[in-house]
Ligand SMILES: NC(=O)c1ccc[n+]([C@@H]2O[C@H](COP(=O)([O-])OP(=O)(O)OC[C@H]3O[C@@H](n4cnc5c(N)ncnc54)[C@H](O)[C@@H]3O)[C@@H](O)[C@H]2O)c1
């Protein structure tokens with residue numbers, strides 16, 4: 001059985017959840033998927049870096065509270081994240097980028113992804129910055145190096161919205177998308193309706209692992225702005241920049257307005273949308289809307305998100321599922337790794353996958 005060696009860049013909620021999955025369910029997954037997963041490097045701004053090309057023992061790291069973790073003093077460890085050295089020099093097959101999303105210029109995640117692809121390593125990421133701001137260039141770089149760049153978790157967490165559109169909507173013309181694409185703001189709006197104070201609702205979303213490290217991006221709509229750009233670029237053939245997408249968040253909506261709207265059968269939702277016109281141009285925006293209760297998006301609660309695709313042959317097709325959460329987003333990374341395996345199953349470097357080989361023979 002083959003194996004993929006992973007370098008985890010950023011060891012916060014999402015990459016820790018991936019490490020947990022590998023540590024606790026690795027054997028079951030290997031049997032089911034036909035390949036094993038091993039972590040050979042971890043870097044983190046706070047914990048430093050840890051490298052063991054024979055495979056890091058994850059259990060003791062996962063037993064420590066994330067705030068207390070320090071790799072300095074461990075064999076192969078350092079207080080310095082050494083991101084560029086780890087990404088370029090440690091012999092990993094896949095670099096898993098899950099550091100903070102920077103909506104302004106995508107850095108330093110954009111450099112992390114570029115270094116990995118330049119070094120001939122596959123990349124999977126949940127980081128919206130590089131995908132929204134430089135996705136096209138990164139995909140070209142990946143293609144030139146013969147590696148994969150996967151980012152299912154950048155929109156709707158583990159809910160496979162990008163792959164659904166890419167693989168299952170063949171032959172359909174998609175003319176627009178509209179959806180709730182931020183778990184934190186949706187959770188907060190629901191809690192405001194229940195009478196919880198804004199600051200308490202934000203703290204809950206942080207504790208539950210939904211919010212960005214700086215929740216401003218969730219509240220002010222910048223997170224949805226990036227997701228709308230990714231979706232529009234992927235499914236509408238657009239090439240949007242941030243300034244092309246009007247953006248208003250939920251900070252101006254008072255708890256009183258939320259409850260008043262609810263008493264009138266309306267629900268405030270932060271809605272992202274993009275529409276392609278006949279001349280090929282694409283309009284995109286993010287804004288709060290008070291939706292009537294019978295609107296399909298009005299019934300989407302908590303960290304659940306939903307995106308409606310407007311199509312020529314099927315009318316509206318809506319995909320709904322978790323939009324945030326550590327484990328849910330770690331699943332997106334696993335689905336990216338599976339996609340990398342499926343795409344490269346015939347490469348010399350890919351591990352043996354009996355199921356796929358069988359499928360190829362048929
Ligand atoms: N949590 C979710 O529900 C979710 C869902 C989809 C996408 N995402 C995205 O996934 C990424 C990770 O999310 P998370 O919830 O794990 O965030 P997090 O804040 O819990 O973890 C991020 C980690 O990255 C580390 N880090 C930051 N800058 C670094 C650097 N330069 N070098 C090394 N490490 C660095 C931090 O120390 C932190 O431990 C973010 O970009 C987020 O937007 C998160």
Ligand SMILES: N[C@@H](CCO)C(=O)O
Nearest residue numbers: 182183184210212324
């Ligand atoms: N902070 C984001 C994480 C998922 O991208 C959200 O709440 O939707």
